[in-house]
Amino acid sequence: MESDDMRDFATEARRFLDAHVAKAPDRTAVTWGEGDDSMAYFSSLPPEEEREFVQRAREWQRIRHENGFGWITGPVEYGGRGLTPVHDLLYDAIESEYDVADTGVLSVIGLGMIGPTILAHAQPHIRDRWLPAMYRGDAIACQLFSEPGAGSDLASVATRAVREDGGPSRSSEAESGGDWVLNGQKVWTSVAQHSQIGLALTRTNPDAPKHRGITAFLVPMDAPGVEVRPLRQMTGGADFNEVFLTDVRIPDDHRLGEVDGGWTVALTTLMNERATVGSEGVGPVGAALSPDHLSALMRATWTWDDRALRARLAELLVDVLATEHLNARALRKLRGGVAPGPEMSVSKLMYGQNLTRAAHFVSDVLGPRIIADTGQWGTYAWTELLLATPALRILGGTEEIMKNILAERVLGLPKEPVTAAAKEVRS
Amino acid sequence: MTADESELRELRASVREFLEAKSPEEAVRKLMESEPRFDPAVWSQAADQLRLPGLAIPEEYGGDGFGLVELGVVLEEMGRALFCAPFFATVLLAAQALLASGDRDACARFLPGIASGRTTATLAVAEDHGSWDPAMVSARAVPDGDGGWTVRGRKCFVIDGTTADLILVVARTVAGPTLFVVERDATGLAAEPMETLDATRAMARLTFDAVPATLVGAEGAGGRIMAKVLDIASVGLAAEQAGGARRCLETSADYARVRHQFGRPIGSFQAVKHKCADMLVQVELAEASSREAARLADEGSPDFPVAAAVAHACCSRAYMTAAMENIQVHGGIGFTWEHPAHLYFRRAKSSQLLFGGPAVYHERLLDRLGI
Incomplete structure (x- = not known):
């Protein structure tokens, strides 16, 4: 039932993986009392090990990228392969049979969700600046979406973005203009502490219906006023963060999509949140x-x-x-x-x-x-x-x-x- | 032979079309209260037009030589329509017992009639206690001194037991549980219909008073044969259950879209919506487990016995859940005799317990996993 195209792709993927890594050990077979008995779902590593963990992830992503598996669905001009999401899922399923570095820190949010959003909505020079860097493993991206008051009801985000040159922006002045100033708090932000960029949803028009007053920005995480604080969860570790934005100045060319059109951008991100198949027994x-x-x-x-x-x-x-x-x-x-x-x-x-x-x-x-x-x-x-x-x-x-x-x-x-x-x- | 995806879709479409025409709810309700509990004319058409009884019987015995995957598609559709017919007992129990026995003479003698639909058959194992474990059989068979055998004892819960032309029966000899075949008109055989929770599946109590019988397979091989038959039959049953569960889900979702209370469709309330989503999860798991088990059977995979136990347990629970929640989504109307929901509820509970129920199938799964 395998199609020729998929079989060829799978063969190529296996050839690449066989040349670079070993097969994953079978964690399902057990000799009681022997080996590692860790049952950690969240990593919760000490800082030094955490840095090594991220480094290994970046390194494996670089190797994937050099061999044509860094961005399977991405356009060729940004270093992608131009293949379908089905190829991507198939690659993930095959790779899960191998003992590769865990690249979740780059891939789950950044490569999987933010990358496609930048591709669809950012200006050309932003795409050129960040997409190749992300898929080479150099840049990590996070998602500045959830807030204390906006969980399942994401469209109620309250972080404010105000255009610097005069009061609240209106859609009629949506053309490129002055800088924006962001103030607010984000929460449950995975990998913020490792990220170079974050995609933020902000409120630009509090008077419009909630889905129509949101604008999306790409925030450099080293911009003044961005503060990342680890959020300790009930396991005792800190795998998520709170991100405080205090008078963070963002140029208008870092805006994604239209002013007040950020919900469309957010939907692109969320549509790319993918489940994976075939990796359940892993780890x-x-x-x-x-x-x-x-x-x-x-x-x-x-x-x-x-x-x-x-x-x-x-x-x-x-x-x-x-x-x-x-x-x-x-x-x-x-x-x-x-x-x-x-x-x-x-x-x-x-x-x-x-x-x-x-x-x-x-x-x-x-x-x-x-x-x-x-x-x-x-x-x-x-x-x-x-x-x-x-x-x-x-x-x-x-x-x-x-x-x-x-x-x-x-x-x-x-x-x-x-x-x-x-x-x-x-x- | 193996059908590809598009052939399976065609098979499903033609069986569904046939059953929608020949086994609508009115027909099911009429047959539920008739003897026999099926329409011989429709059974002949299922055999002559669609060749259903012979679908998975090897070509050398007059069948079309397909496997459990193809049979599963047919059974999903039959379960969906609550089709009243001697299909399950004839094809999943009796024919599989003959094949599992490895007795080529018996296969050559009986399977062509089954494949053509001319012969209906059943398998009598359980007795008053209801267990399908051959070790629990107390009916006895002794040589009649003339090369044949004589069976004495009682069997219960025999599907289609009053109408089947051929009765395969497990009886004890000095060598242990053994498979025999008895013909409908044999002297000393009496059949009495049992009242059943699920009236679409007829059952009978059979009394064997020195009934002449023919040995099938080796003496004492009944345990081995039954292990194989129960794996295959429970996967067939699982397909029926998955089809019935899918129907309950569809009925509930259809109703939740159109039934209004408090000025809105009830399906817009999360309490109802989540119930339907839970049913969907169960149905997806049921279909996956029964279809995967069928595939492993056809591939001769060593993983099949575990998969069969998983499919049996998963589909039993899924169907029961879907049938119960279907009534709940419908509210009062779902509790009426006129509404078909209770027919599915009856079939779901009856199927879940047919081969012993959770206590038995959970242990069977652990046993197959070596736990």
């Missing part, structure tokens, strides 16, 4: 979804014949394995050159739910050994995953928003009627 948490690992844990804790726990294990594994089958089928569609349907959204929902259930199942198996560290291998380490799981139902769109999207886009259910209050910006 330290792969063990949490591995039948072998879970059964080894039950043997090690003498609970393998507990009927109640066995029934719960079976229920969990049904979902884990059915989700794997869903991913396998989506991947086969990709190899045939067909974009998957709702499988990706369903897979994302199930991934969060499965890991959450696995963490709680394992906790119940471990009992007291997860409330205090006995020093025993493979026990208290599960607290790392347990404490990370609430995030899986929130980040990248809450479970509730994901369900709205599935019901509205796949099942065609009507949107909620918009009330007058919901159209306005909360001041």
